[in-house]
Amino acid sequence: MVVSIRPAVASVPVYRPGKPAPVGPDGVSFKLSSNENPYPPLPGVLAATQQACERMNRYPDMANTELTAELAAKLGVGVDQIAVGTGSVAVLYSLLQAVAGAGDEVIYPWRSFEAYPIAVQLTGARSVQVPNLSDAGHDLEAIRRAVSDATKAILICTPNNPTGPAVDHDQLAAFIDDVPDHIMIIIDEAYLEFGTAPHRARGLELVRPNVASLRTFSKAYGLAGFRVGYLVGDPQVAGAVRAVSAPFGVSLPAQAAAVASLSAEDQLLERVAELIKERSLVLDGLRDLGFAVPDSQSNFVWLPAGERTAEYSDAFAAAGLITRPFVDEPDAGIRITVGEPEANRLILRVAESLPR
Structure with missing residues:
Protein backbone atom coordinates (compact mmCIF):
# COMPACT_ATOMS: atom_id res chain seq x y z
CA MET A 1 0.00 0.00 0.00
CA VAL A 2 1.30 3.44 -0.98
CA VAL A 3 1.45 6.14 1.69
CA SER A 4 -1.32 8.69 1.19
CA ILE A 5 -0.13 12.31 1.02
CA ARG A 6 -2.65 14.99 1.94
CA PRO A 7 -4.04 16.62 -1.24
CA ALA A 8 -3.09 20.07 0.08
CA VAL A 9 0.54 18.93 0.22
CA ALA A 10 0.61 16.89 -2.97
CA SER A 11 -0.58 19.86 -5.04
CA VAL A 12 1.33 22.61 -3.27
CA PRO A 13 2.94 25.17 -5.62
CA VAL A 14 6.72 24.91 -5.91
CA TYR A 15 8.74 27.78 -4.47
CA ARG A 16 11.43 28.73 -6.98
CA PRO A 17 14.56 30.21 -5.41
CA GLY A 18 16.76 32.65 -7.30
CA LYS A 19 19.13 30.97 -9.72
CA PRO A 20 22.93 31.18 -9.38
CA ALA A 21 24.52 34.05 -11.26
CA PRO A 22 25.76 33.30 -14.80
CA VAL A 23 29.14 34.42 -16.05
CA GLY A 24 29.04 37.19 -18.63
CA PRO A 25 31.36 37.69 -21.59
CA ASP A 26 33.90 39.61 -19.49
CA GLY A 27 33.81 37.22 -16.57
CA VAL A 28 31.19 39.39 -14.86
CA SER A 29 28.73 37.60 -12.59
CA PHE A 30 26.10 39.20 -10.35
CA LYS A 31 23.22 37.43 -8.60
CA LEU A 32 20.31 39.88 -8.49
CA SER A 33 17.52 37.34 -8.15
CA SER A 34 17.08 36.80 -4.39
CA ASN A 35 17.07 40.30 -2.84
CA GLU A 36 20.21 39.52 -0.87
CA ASN A 37 22.35 42.19 0.73
CA PRO A 38 25.54 42.34 -1.37
CA TYR A 39 27.78 43.38 1.53
CA PRO A 40 29.78 40.74 3.47
CA PRO A 41 29.32 40.31 7.24
CA LEU A 42 30.76 42.97 9.51
CA ALA A 264 26.16 46.92 14.94
CA GLU A 265 22.94 48.41 13.63
CA ASP A 266 24.39 51.87 12.92
CA GLN A 267 27.06 50.38 10.63
CA LEU A 268 24.56 48.10 8.94
CA LEU A 269 22.13 50.94 8.30
CA GLU A 270 24.93 52.92 6.66
CA ARG A 271 25.06 50.10 4.14
CA VAL A 272 21.29 50.27 3.75
CA ALA A 273 21.61 53.99 3.00
CA GLU A 274 24.08 53.21 0.23
CA LEU A 275 21.70 50.64 -1.26
CA ILE A 276 18.89 53.21 -1.15
CA LYS A 277 21.07 55.63 -3.15
CA GLU A 278 21.79 52.87 -5.66
CA ARG A 279 18.08 52.06 -5.86
CA SER A 280 17.35 55.65 -6.83
CA LEU A 281 20.03 55.47 -9.50
CA VAL A 282 18.49 52.33 -11.01
CA LEU A 283 14.92 53.65 -10.79
CA ASP A 284 15.81 56.99 -12.37
CA GLY A 285 17.95 55.34 -15.02
CA LEU A 286 15.23 52.93 -16.10
CA ARG A 287 12.63 55.69 -16.20
CA ASP A 288 14.95 57.89 -18.26
CA LEU A 289 15.12 55.01 -20.74
CA GLY A 290 11.32 55.02 -21.01
CA PHE A 291 10.40 52.09 -18.76
CA ALA A 292 7.29 52.52 -16.59
CA VAL A 293 8.91 51.37 -13.35
CA PRO A 294 6.78 51.69 -10.18
CA ASP A 295 8.05 53.21 -6.96
CA SER A 296 10.18 50.93 -4.79
CA GLN A 297 10.60 51.21 -1.05
CA SER A 298 12.67 48.04 -0.97
CA ASN A 299 16.07 46.76 -2.12
CA PHE A 300 14.81 45.80 -5.58
CA VAL A 301 13.03 47.33 -8.54
CA TRP A 302 10.21 45.92 -10.63
CA LEU A 303 10.52 46.08 -14.40
CA PRO A 304 7.14 45.47 -16.08
CA ALA A 305 7.94 43.51 -19.22
CA GLY A 306 4.76 41.72 -20.31
CA GLU A 307 5.33 39.30 -23.16
CA ARG A 308 9.00 40.35 -23.34
CA THR A 309 9.74 39.12 -19.82
CA ALA A 310 11.69 36.01 -20.85
CA GLU A 311 13.50 37.96 -23.58
CA TYR A 312 14.58 40.67 -21.16
CA SER A 313 15.65 38.11 -18.56
CA ASP A 314 17.79 36.32 -21.14
CA ALA A 315 19.43 39.61 -22.14
CA PHE A 316 20.39 40.35 -18.53
CA ALA A 317 21.70 36.80 -18.09
CA ALA A 318 23.84 37.05 -21.20
CA ALA A 319 25.59 40.03 -19.60
CA GLY A 320 26.22 38.15 -16.35
CA LEU A 321 23.17 39.40 -14.42
CA ILE A 322 20.71 36.86 -13.05
CA THR A 323 17.35 38.50 -12.31
CA ARG A 324 14.01 37.09 -11.21
CA PRO A 325 11.47 36.83 -14.06
CA PHE A 326 7.78 36.34 -13.32
CA VAL A 327 6.22 35.21 -16.57
CA ASP A 328 2.59 34.82 -15.47
CA GLU A 329 0.26 37.02 -17.45
CA PRO A 330 -1.17 39.63 -17.25
CA ASP A 331 1.32 41.08 -14.74
CA ALA A 332 4.54 39.61 -16.08
CA GLY A 333 7.77 41.36 -15.21
CA ILE A 334 11.24 41.12 -13.73
CA ARG A 335 12.36 41.78 -10.18
CA ILE A 336 15.91 43.11 -10.06
CA THR A 337 17.76 43.25 -6.74
CA VAL A 338 19.80 46.38 -6.09
CA GLY A 339 23.34 45.04 -5.84
CA GLU A 340 26.90 46.24 -6.09
CA PRO A 341 27.43 49.58 -7.89
CA GLU A 342 29.04 47.75 -10.83
CA ALA A 343 26.00 45.50 -11.14
CA ASN A 344 23.56 48.41 -10.99
CA ARG A 345 25.33 50.28 -13.77
CA LEU A 346 25.43 47.14 -15.88
CA ILE A 347 21.66 46.82 -15.41
CA LEU A 348 21.21 50.21 -17.05
CA ARG A 349 23.61 49.44 -19.89
CA VAL A 350 21.72 46.25 -20.70
CA ALA A 351 18.35 47.98 -20.31
CA GLU A 352 19.38 50.61 -22.86
CA SER A 353 19.69 47.85 -25.47
CA LEU A 354 16.37 46.16 -24.70
CA PRO A 355 13.67 46.31 -27.39
CA ARG A 356 10.48 48.11 -26.43
Whole structure:
Protein backbone atom coordinates (compact mmCIF):
# COMPACT_ATOMS: atom_id res chain seq x y z
CA MET A 1 0.00 0.00 0.00
CA VAL A 2 1.30 3.44 -0.98
CA VAL A 3 1.45 6.14 1.69
CA SER A 4 -1.32 8.69 1.19
CA ILE A 5 -0.13 12.31 1.02
CA ARG A 6 -2.65 14.99 1.94
CA PRO A 7 -4.04 16.62 -1.24
CA ALA A 8 -3.09 20.07 0.08
CA VAL A 9 0.54 18.93 0.22
CA ALA A 10 0.61 16.89 -2.97
CA SER A 11 -0.58 19.86 -5.04
CA VAL A 12 1.33 22.61 -3.27
CA PRO A 13 2.94 25.17 -5.62
CA VAL A 14 6.72 24.91 -5.91
CA TYR A 15 8.74 27.78 -4.47
CA ARG A 16 11.43 28.73 -6.98
CA PRO A 17 14.56 30.21 -5.41
CA GLY A 18 16.76 32.65 -7.30
CA LYS A 19 19.13 30.97 -9.72
CA PRO A 20 22.93 31.18 -9.38
CA ALA A 21 24.52 34.05 -11.26
CA PRO A 22 25.76 33.30 -14.80
CA VAL A 23 29.14 34.42 -16.05
CA GLY A 24 29.04 37.19 -18.63
CA PRO A 25 31.36 37.69 -21.59
CA ASP A 26 33.90 39.61 -19.49
CA GLY A 27 33.81 37.22 -16.57
CA VAL A 28 31.19 39.39 -14.86
CA SER A 29 28.73 37.60 -12.59
CA PHE A 30 26.10 39.20 -10.35
CA LYS A 31 23.22 37.43 -8.60
CA LEU A 32 20.31 39.88 -8.49
CA SER A 33 17.52 37.34 -8.15
CA SER A 34 17.08 36.80 -4.39
CA ASN A 35 17.07 40.30 -2.84
CA GLU A 36 20.21 39.52 -0.87
CA ASN A 37 22.35 42.19 0.73
CA PRO A 38 25.54 42.34 -1.37
CA TYR A 39 27.78 43.38 1.53
CA PRO A 40 29.78 40.74 3.47
CA PRO A 41 29.32 40.31 7.24
CA LEU A 42 30.76 42.97 9.51
CA PRO A 43 33.87 41.79 11.40
CA GLY A 44 32.10 41.97 14.78
CA VAL A 45 29.17 39.91 13.53
CA LEU A 46 31.50 37.35 12.00
CA ALA A 47 33.51 37.09 15.23
CA ALA A 48 30.36 36.50 17.31
CA THR A 49 29.27 33.82 14.88
CA GLN A 50 32.62 32.06 14.96
CA GLN A 51 32.61 32.09 18.75
CA ALA A 52 29.15 30.52 18.78
CA CYS A 53 30.35 27.79 16.41
CA GLU A 54 32.75 26.64 19.12
CA ARG A 55 29.65 25.46 21.02
CA MET A 56 27.99 23.68 18.12
CA ASN A 57 27.93 20.44 20.12
CA ARG A 58 25.20 22.04 22.26
CA TYR A 59 21.60 22.69 21.36
CA PRO A 60 20.67 26.33 20.79
CA ASP A 61 18.54 28.21 23.28
CA MET A 62 15.06 27.14 22.22
CA ALA A 63 13.54 30.29 23.69
CA ASN A 64 15.96 32.62 21.86
CA THR A 65 16.22 34.39 25.21
CA GLU A 66 19.00 36.89 24.53
CA LEU A 67 17.78 37.79 21.06
CA THR A 68 14.20 38.20 22.25
CA ALA A 69 15.30 40.46 25.10
CA GLU A 70 17.41 42.60 22.76
CA LEU A 71 14.54 42.94 20.29
CA ALA A 72 12.04 43.79 23.01
CA ALA A 73 14.31 46.51 24.36
CA LYS A 74 14.99 47.93 20.89
CA LEU A 75 11.33 47.96 19.85
CA GLY A 76 9.82 48.94 23.18
CA VAL A 77 7.57 45.88 23.46
CA GLY A 78 7.23 43.01 25.92
CA VAL A 79 9.29 39.86 25.48
CA ASP A 80 6.00 37.97 25.43
CA GLN A 81 5.05 39.86 22.25
CA ILE A 82 7.91 38.39 20.21
CA ALA A 83 8.22 35.03 18.49
CA VAL A 84 11.45 34.14 16.68
CA GLY A 85 11.77 31.64 13.84
CA THR A 86 13.89 30.53 10.92
CA GLY A 87 13.14 33.56 8.79
CA SER A 88 9.95 35.59 8.72
CA VAL A 89 8.50 33.14 6.21
CA ALA A 90 8.75 30.31 8.75
CA VAL A 91 7.05 32.51 11.33
CA LEU A 92 4.31 33.18 8.77
CA TYR A 93 3.83 29.44 8.18
CA SER A 94 3.50 28.88 11.93
CA LEU A 95 1.03 31.74 12.41
CA LEU A 96 -1.21 30.60 9.56
CA GLN A 97 -1.18 27.06 10.94
CA ALA A 98 -2.33 28.50 14.24
CA VAL A 99 -5.27 30.49 12.87
CA ALA A 100 -6.46 28.88 9.61
CA GLY A 101 -7.57 25.44 8.46
CA ALA A 102 -9.82 23.56 6.08
CA GLY A 103 -12.81 25.58 4.95
CA ASP A 104 -11.22 28.91 5.85
CA GLU A 105 -10.02 31.67 3.52
CA VAL A 106 -6.86 33.75 3.60
CA ILE A 107 -6.81 36.96 1.57
CA TYR A 108 -3.68 38.54 0.15
CA PRO A 109 -2.74 40.90 -2.70
CA TRP A 110 -1.42 39.51 -5.95
CA ARG A 111 1.11 39.72 -7.22
CA SER A 112 2.96 39.45 -3.92
CA PHE A 113 5.39 37.12 -2.11
CA GLU A 114 5.54 33.71 -3.77
CA ALA A 115 5.45 31.87 -0.45
CA TYR A 116 1.93 33.10 0.37
CA PRO A 117 0.03 30.58 -1.80
CA ILE A 118 2.19 27.76 -0.42
CA ALA A 119 1.76 28.79 3.21
CA VAL A 120 -2.01 29.09 2.83
CA GLN A 121 -2.47 25.81 0.99
CA LEU A 122 -0.50 23.85 3.58
CA THR A 123 -3.04 24.84 6.23
CA GLY A 124 -5.89 23.46 4.13
CA ALA A 125 -7.38 26.92 3.74
CA ARG A 126 -8.21 28.57 0.41
CA SER A 127 -6.29 31.49 -1.09
CA VAL A 128 -8.22 34.59 -2.13
CA GLN A 129 -5.95 36.68 -4.34
CA VAL A 130 -6.79 40.35 -4.91
CA PRO A 131 -5.08 42.05 -7.89
CA ASN A 132 -2.82 45.02 -7.20
CA LEU A 133 -3.57 48.51 -8.44
CA SER A 134 -2.10 49.84 -11.68
CA ASP A 135 0.76 51.40 -9.69
CA ALA A 136 1.71 47.88 -8.44
CA GLY A 137 0.55 48.69 -4.90
CA HIS A 138 -2.15 47.04 -2.79
CA ASP A 139 -5.84 47.68 -3.43
CA LEU A 140 -7.01 47.87 0.18
CA GLU A 141 -10.61 48.63 -0.78
CA ALA A 142 -10.79 45.51 -2.95
CA ILE A 143 -9.18 43.44 -0.20
CA ARG A 144 -11.82 44.67 2.25
CA ARG A 145 -14.59 43.78 -0.21
CA ALA A 146 -13.15 40.26 -0.48
CA VAL A 147 -13.70 39.59 3.23
CA SER A 148 -16.32 36.90 3.81
CA ASP A 149 -17.64 34.82 6.69
CA ALA A 150 -14.86 32.30 5.90
CA THR A 151 -12.00 34.82 6.13
CA LYS A 152 -9.55 33.97 8.91
CA ALA A 153 -6.48 36.01 7.90
CA ILE A 154 -5.32 38.83 5.63
CA LEU A 155 -1.72 39.30 4.49
CA ILE A 156 -0.37 42.76 3.75
CA CYS A 157 3.12 42.98 2.24
CA THR A 158 4.67 46.42 2.67
CA PRO A 159 6.89 47.15 0.85
CA ASN A 160 5.41 44.64 -1.55
CA ASN A 161 7.57 41.84 -2.91
CA PRO A 162 8.14 41.74 -5.89
CA THR A 163 6.67 45.06 -7.07
CA GLY A 164 8.14 47.49 -4.50
CA PRO A 165 5.50 50.03 -3.33
CA ALA A 166 4.70 50.49 0.36
CA VAL A 167 1.22 50.89 1.82
CA ASP A 168 0.24 54.32 3.19
CA HIS A 169 0.16 54.27 6.99
CA ASP A 170 -3.13 56.11 7.49
CA GLN A 171 -4.86 54.06 4.81
CA LEU A 172 -3.67 50.83 6.42
CA ALA A 173 -4.78 52.03 9.86
CA ALA A 174 -8.25 52.83 8.50
CA PHE A 175 -8.36 49.46 6.75
CA ILE A 176 -7.52 47.64 9.99
CA ASP A 177 -10.24 49.55 11.84
CA ASP A 178 -12.75 48.45 9.21
CA VAL A 179 -11.88 44.73 9.29
CA PRO A 180 -13.71 42.55 11.86
CA ASP A 181 -11.63 41.98 14.98
CA HIS A 182 -11.71 38.17 14.70
CA ILE A 183 -9.67 38.25 11.45
CA MET A 184 -5.89 38.02 11.83
CA ILE A 185 -4.08 40.77 9.89
CA ILE A 186 -0.42 39.99 9.18
CA ILE A 187 1.79 42.88 8.08
CA ASP A 188 4.85 41.49 6.31
CA GLU A 189 7.63 44.08 6.75
CA ALA A 190 10.60 42.07 5.48
CA TYR A 191 11.97 45.13 3.65
CA LEU A 192 11.03 47.70 6.26
CA GLU A 193 14.51 49.23 6.66
CA PHE A 194 14.74 50.25 3.00
CA GLY A 195 11.69 52.51 3.13
CA THR A 196 12.05 56.28 2.76
CA ALA A 197 8.53 57.44 1.84
CA PRO A 198 7.29 59.70 4.66
CA HIS A 199 3.82 58.17 4.80
CA ARG A 200 4.84 54.50 4.53
CA ALA A 201 3.14 52.06 6.89
CA ARG A 202 4.64 51.66 10.36
CA GLY A 203 3.47 48.20 11.28
CA LEU A 204 4.66 48.24 14.87
CA GLU A 205 2.31 51.13 15.66
CA LEU A 206 -0.62 49.11 14.32
CA VAL A 207 -0.08 45.97 16.40
CA ARG A 208 -3.13 44.94 18.42
CA PRO A 209 -4.80 41.62 19.39
CA ASN A 210 -5.56 40.76 15.75
CA VAL A 211 -2.62 42.54 14.04
CA ALA A 212 0.98 41.32 13.93
CA SER A 213 4.16 42.51 12.20
CA LEU A 214 6.65 40.15 10.57
CA ARG A 215 10.30 41.19 10.25
CA THR A 216 13.58 39.59 9.26
CA PHE A 217 17.35 39.75 9.59
CA SER A 218 17.79 38.40 6.05
CA LYS A 219 17.67 41.61 4.05
CA ALA A 220 18.91 44.83 5.66
CA TYR A 221 20.97 42.96 8.26
CA GLY A 222 22.55 40.66 5.67
CA LEU A 223 21.88 37.34 7.43
CA ALA A 224 19.95 35.58 4.65
CA GLY A 225 22.06 32.44 5.02
CA PHE A 226 21.25 32.10 8.73
CA ARG A 227 17.45 32.38 8.57
CA VAL A 228 16.34 34.55 11.46
CA GLY A 229 13.00 36.31 11.48
CA TYR A 230 10.46 37.31 14.09
CA LEU A 231 6.93 38.40 14.83
CA VAL A 232 5.76 41.27 17.01
CA GLY A 233 2.18 40.88 18.10
CA ASP A 234 -0.25 40.27 20.90
CA PRO A 235 1.15 37.93 23.58
CA GLN A 236 -1.51 35.32 22.75
CA VAL A 237 -0.59 35.40 19.05
CA ALA A 238 3.16 35.31 19.72
CA GLY A 239 2.62 32.41 22.13
CA ALA A 240 0.68 30.48 19.50
CA VAL A 241 3.53 30.91 17.01
CA ARG A 242 6.06 29.67 19.55
CA ALA A 243 3.84 26.67 20.31
CA VAL A 244 3.56 25.69 16.65
CA SER A 245 7.21 26.28 15.69
CA ALA A 246 9.71 23.43 15.52
CA PRO A 247 11.88 23.19 18.66
CA PHE A 248 15.46 24.50 18.46
CA GLY A 249 14.78 26.02 15.04
CA VAL A 250 17.16 28.99 15.12
CA SER A 251 20.74 27.78 15.40
CA LEU A 252 23.36 28.93 17.92
CA PRO A 253 25.43 30.82 15.31
CA ALA A 254 22.29 32.41 13.85
CA GLN A 255 21.17 33.71 17.24
CA ALA A 256 24.66 35.07 17.95
CA ALA A 257 24.82 36.76 14.54
CA ALA A 258 21.42 38.40 15.04
CA VAL A 259 22.33 39.74 18.49
CA ALA A 260 25.65 41.07 17.17
CA SER A 261 23.85 42.66 14.22
CA LEU A 262 21.58 44.60 16.55
CA SER A 263 24.67 45.94 18.32
CA ALA A 264 26.16 46.92 14.94
CA GLU A 265 22.94 48.41 13.63
CA ASP A 266 24.39 51.87 12.92
CA GLN A 267 27.06 50.38 10.63
CA LEU A 268 24.56 48.10 8.94
CA LEU A 269 22.13 50.94 8.30
CA GLU A 270 24.93 52.92 6.66
CA ARG A 271 25.06 50.10 4.14
CA VAL A 272 21.29 50.27 3.75
CA ALA A 273 21.61 53.99 3.00
CA GLU A 274 24.08 53.21 0.23
CA LEU A 275 21.70 50.64 -1.26
CA ILE A 276 18.89 53.21 -1.15
CA LYS A 277 21.07 55.63 -3.15
CA GLU A 278 21.79 52.87 -5.66
CA ARG A 279 18.08 52.06 -5.86
CA SER A 280 17.35 55.65 -6.83
CA LEU A 281 20.03 55.47 -9.50
CA VAL A 282 18.49 52.33 -11.01
CA LEU A 283 14.92 53.65 -10.79
CA ASP A 284 15.81 56.99 -12.37
CA GLY A 285 17.95 55.34 -15.02
CA LEU A 286 15.23 52.93 -16.10
CA ARG A 287 12.63 55.69 -16.20
CA ASP A 288 14.95 57.89 -18.26
CA LEU A 289 15.12 55.01 -20.74
CA GLY A 290 11.32 55.02 -21.01
CA PHE A 291 10.40 52.09 -18.76
CA ALA A 292 7.29 52.52 -16.59
CA VAL A 293 8.91 51.37 -13.35
CA PRO A 294 6.78 51.69 -10.18
CA ASP A 295 8.05 53.21 -6.96
CA SER A 296 10.18 50.93 -4.79
CA GLN A 297 10.60 51.21 -1.05
CA SER A 298 12.67 48.04 -0.97
CA ASN A 299 16.07 46.76 -2.12
CA PHE A 300 14.81 45.80 -5.58
CA VAL A 301 13.03 47.33 -8.54
CA TRP A 302 10.21 45.92 -10.63
CA LEU A 303 10.52 46.08 -14.40
CA PRO A 304 7.14 45.47 -16.08
CA ALA A 305 7.94 43.51 -19.22
CA GLY A 306 4.76 41.72 -20.31
CA GLU A 307 5.33 39.30 -23.16
CA ARG A 308 9.00 40.35 -23.34
CA THR A 309 9.74 39.12 -19.82
CA ALA A 310 11.69 36.01 -20.85
CA GLU A 311 13.50 37.96 -23.58
CA TYR A 312 14.58 40.67 -21.16
CA SER A 313 15.65 38.11 -18.56
CA ASP A 314 17.79 36.32 -21.14
CA ALA A 315 19.43 39.61 -22.14
CA PHE A 316 20.39 40.35 -18.53
CA ALA A 317 21.70 36.80 -18.09
CA ALA A 318 23.84 37.05 -21.20
CA ALA A 319 25.59 40.03 -19.60
CA GLY A 320 26.22 38.15 -16.35
CA LEU A 321 23.17 39.40 -14.42
CA ILE A 322 20.71 36.86 -13.05
CA THR A 323 17.35 38.50 -12.31
CA ARG A 324 14.01 37.09 -11.21
CA PRO A 325 11.47 36.83 -14.06
CA PHE A 326 7.78 36.34 -13.32
CA VAL A 327 6.22 35.21 -16.57
CA ASP A 328 2.59 34.82 -15.47
CA GLU A 329 0.26 37.02 -17.45
CA PRO A 330 -1.17 39.63 -17.25
CA ASP A 331 1.32 41.08 -14.74
CA ALA A 332 4.54 39.61 -16.08
CA GLY A 333 7.77 41.36 -15.21
CA ILE A 334 11.24 41.12 -13.73
CA ARG A 335 12.36 41.78 -10.18
CA ILE A 336 15.91 43.11 -10.06
CA THR A 337 17.76 43.25 -6.74
CA VAL A 338 19.80 46.38 -6.09
CA GLY A 339 23.34 45.04 -5.84
CA GLU A 340 26.90 46.24 -6.09
CA PRO A 341 27.43 49.58 -7.89
CA GLU A 342 29.04 47.75 -10.83
CA ALA A 343 26.00 45.50 -11.14
CA ASN A 344 23.56 48.41 -10.99
CA ARG A 345 25.33 50.28 -13.77
CA LEU A 346 25.43 47.14 -15.88
CA ILE A 347 21.66 46.82 -15.41
CA LEU A 348 21.21 50.21 -17.05
CA ARG A 349 23.61 49.44 -19.89
CA VAL A 350 21.72 46.25 -20.70
CA ALA A 351 18.35 47.98 -20.31
CA GLU A 352 19.38 50.61 -22.86
CA SER A 353 19.69 47.85 -25.47
CA LEU A 354 16.37 46.16 -24.70
CA PRO A 355 13.67 46.31 -27.39
CA ARG A 356 10.48 48.11 -26.43
